[in-house]
Amino acid sequence: MGDSSILFKKITYPINQALSDYLERYDRVSKVPISYDDLLRFSGGISVYDKNGQDTLWIRVYYNEFESAEIDLTLKKIYSLLLSDGNLGILKFLNVDSIDYCTFGNSKPFRIKVRNILNDNYTHFYIKKADASRVYGLELEHLLSPDKINFLVYKDTLIEEHIMGIPGDVFIKTLLSDCTETEKAQIAKEFVKFNERCMIRLLGDMRSYNYVVVPTHDFDQVVYKIRAIDFDQQCYEGNFKIYRPQFFKENYSLVKLVKDKLQDSSIDQYKDEERSALAKRIHSAENKIKRLLQIMSDDNIAPKENQMQLQMELYRYTNDMNFKNAKSMGYIMKAAFEFIIRNFKNVNY
Structure with missing residues (x-):
């Protein structure tokens, strides 16, 4: 893990x-x-x-x-x-x-x-x-x-x-085993997308008790979504793994579900779908996000050593010089959004 x-x-x-x-x-x-x-x-x-x-x-x-x-x-x-x-x-x-x-x-x-x-x-x-x-x-x-x-x-x-849903740790402990095989595959897909979303927007510490699982009944099936409920660790930690729910031992059951239920090609497809959806949301809220990121870029929201560690880990992960040259956590966030838009949607940002 x-x-x-x-x-x-x-x-x-x-x-x-x-x-x-x-x-x-x-x-x-x-x-x-x-x-x-x-x-x-x-x-x-x-x-x-x-x-x-x-x-x-x-x-x-x-x-x-x-x-x-x-x-x-x-x-x-x-x-x-x-x-x-x-x-x-x-x-x-x-x-x-x-x-x-x-x-x-x-x-x-x-x-x-x-x-x-x-x-x-x-x-x-x-x-x-x-x-x-x-x-x-x-x-x-x-x-x-x-x-x-x-x-x-x-x-x-x-x-x-209050964000309604079943706490992730409770769901994993008491309800996951009773889900049908189809439902488990759908939960695996949702976890891949949730993992990708947290990673791109640098929302950290998504251990199982910091998100909820939301079941929705739709005709003859139950569709599950995963929602974050704790936002303390937005752009704070220096360790890139903190922003990837897959690396927390508390989420092991869902990680195993992904390995058991999804082929690599499907995992890549769901990651691309989430990145494309994020690129579209960034574009549709362009003015607000530009304003927010500018404020964030000028703000101090993490220790300098955390910022320097994260920007270098992201640079090694992406080979994108914008991460290496970032001057604050806000600049790292801006670089992440620019990276997504360049690679997943032909828009100018």
Whole structure:
């Protein structure tokens, strides 16, 4: 499987003025004041267990009576901004059922559960400390993946919608073996495409618990898609293998599925299909991506030694001098997109 270990905790980088202006320009800035630090002032909490009685490492927190009402109202307003264009008329139908705090990982998010009291439907969203590379990752996911994603930023606080699906590690452990042979072949195809997409857009650390498997029923079959849910490692690590899900031991079952179910010619075909699709998405969102990459190129979102290691590994992988001459992680990202467009779509970028 190769060595794809992440040795050190990721550094958090602030959102600079240029990125803040970009977010404002494209309606990514929350009109409701919200602070991650305010949510940290909880009075206490209890451990959250799953249906099998296992500790999830999330804590259900509560606040004193003086802060609780204000926090609830703010979270309902955030929900309306994120999911219904800020319509405050729905607030009277909403209830904040729970606020959970994650005790592990880089971002230590709060998970908010909001329920519609009229029909008992509920939705989750997350509140985290804003980190520039995570914001770049979310925006690139929105622009370049087959799926759109909602998120908002308020100063140093990030609000993300919940991405629905079966956590990859849970799917591999409990459901993969029950899939039909046809479904397994389709999952193998999707993993090849997911692997290629992460590699090209330099989204790292896609171990099985950082993506979800999304089943969709279509006539007489179930079609599976794979979606990233964690964007902490956008353009950060220096080891190129970190950006290739195939090298994580947690994904071994899916890698084996690819080897068992797909011929080399099919794997190459699916890689080309994904690269062509990415080239078309880059072209269709050309102005936004140019603006984002320019901001990214001037930003500092990774240690210099990581950048230098990655650019040389990519140069050896592609023989493209643009990687060797890159001056920042943003320039490496720009070189990757230019490489894809030159090789997979006849467009000028």
